[in-house]
Amino acid sequence: MANSYKWELYNVAKDWTQDNDVGKAEPKKLKELQDLFWVEAAKYLVLPLDNSSIIRALEPRPSLTAGRDEFTYTRPISGIPFGDAPNILARSFSITAKVEVPKEGIEGMLNTIGGRFGGYGLYVLKGKPVFTYNLCDFARFRWEGKDALTPGKHTITFDVTYDGPGPAKGGTGELKVDGNSVDFKKIPHTALLAFIVDESFDVGSDSGSPVDGKDYQCPFCFTGKLNKLTVKLGPLQLRPAEKKEIEKKNREKD
Numbered sequence: 001m002a003n004s005y006k007w008e009l010y011n012v013a014k015d016w017t018q019d020n021d022v023g024k025a026e027p028k029k030l031k032e033l034q035d036l037f038w039v040e041a042a043k044y045l046v047l048p049l050d051n052s053s054i055i056r057a058l059e060p061r062p063s064l065t066a067g068r069d070e071f072t073y074t075r076p077i078s079g080i081p082f083g084d085a086p087n088i089l090a091r092s093f094s095i096t097a098k099v100e101v102p103k104e105g106i107e108g109m110l111n112t113i114g115g116r117f118g119g120y121g122l123y124v125l126k127g128k129p130v131f132t133y134n135l136c137d138f139a140r141f142r143w144e145g146k147d148a149l150t151p152g153k154h155t156i157t158f159d160v161t162y163d164g165p166g167p168a169k170g171g172t173g174e175l176k177v178d179g180n181s182v183d184f185k186k187i188p189h190t191a192l193l194a195f196i197v198d199e200s201f202d203v204g205s206d207s208g209s210p211v212d213g214k215d216y217q218c219p220f221c222f223t224g225k226l227n228k229l230t231v232k233l234g235p236l237q238l239r240p241a242e243k244k245e246i247e248k249k250n251r252e253k254d
Contacts, residue, residue, distance in 0.1 A: 101154060117196045144183055165238055203229050
């Protein structure tokens with residue numbers, strides 16, 4: 001990696017915009033700073049170098065999610081940061097909640113990430129299942145069942161088929177109750193690189209701001225029994241150039 005990496009040198013005292021690369025004109029100074037860099041890199045463990053953009057943004061590091069495509073939660077939990085949450089961007093995915101409805105009915109959040117300025121929420125509103133996709137506060141796409149859930153055990157699922165390759169493509173979403181489709185629609189776009197990173201991934205409540213303040217206010221705790229929530233991720237849908245970038249990085253690691 002070190003031999004193939006293109007080094008640049010700028011005199012920021014005279015060229016603060018870093019417009020003029022003087023690396024070729026000042027090889028001794030460049031070599032001096034390269035040697036210093038390797039000393040500091042070894043000291044602070046900054047290797048390997050990574051100048052990727054989209055790939056790095058889609059896969060935050062360090063992360064507890066690396067290499068995983070299925071996540072199961074058996075109790076309410078809140079405050080999971082974006083980098084440790086299942087990343088649904090640029091891929092197909094499904095969210096499945098197994099719930100029990102009491103006689104008096106239910107309401108509340110099943111699963112959410114993000115909030116007012118971008119994210120999603122799978123929740124029950126006045127007894128009806130709802131999935132809302134908040135596209136950076138520019139648009140909200142909503143799926144909703146027509147009928148309230150009856151007392152007893154139910155399985156609520158939201159499936160998405162992504163239109164990739166590449167980020168920010170559209171997709172088709174389907175909301176199901178007990179395997180039966182209750183709402184189905186296609187959306188033209190999804191979020192580009194990330195949801196709002198200062199909002200967390202929550203199960204059983206919403207600890208931040210609501211994805212749709214017209215529907216509910218936080219914490220919107222689920223009033224039924226949430227037995228299990230599962231998130232399954234499909235493969236990351238990358239463009240050919242992005243796939244080559246990952247392959248190159250893997251070769252460099254080896």
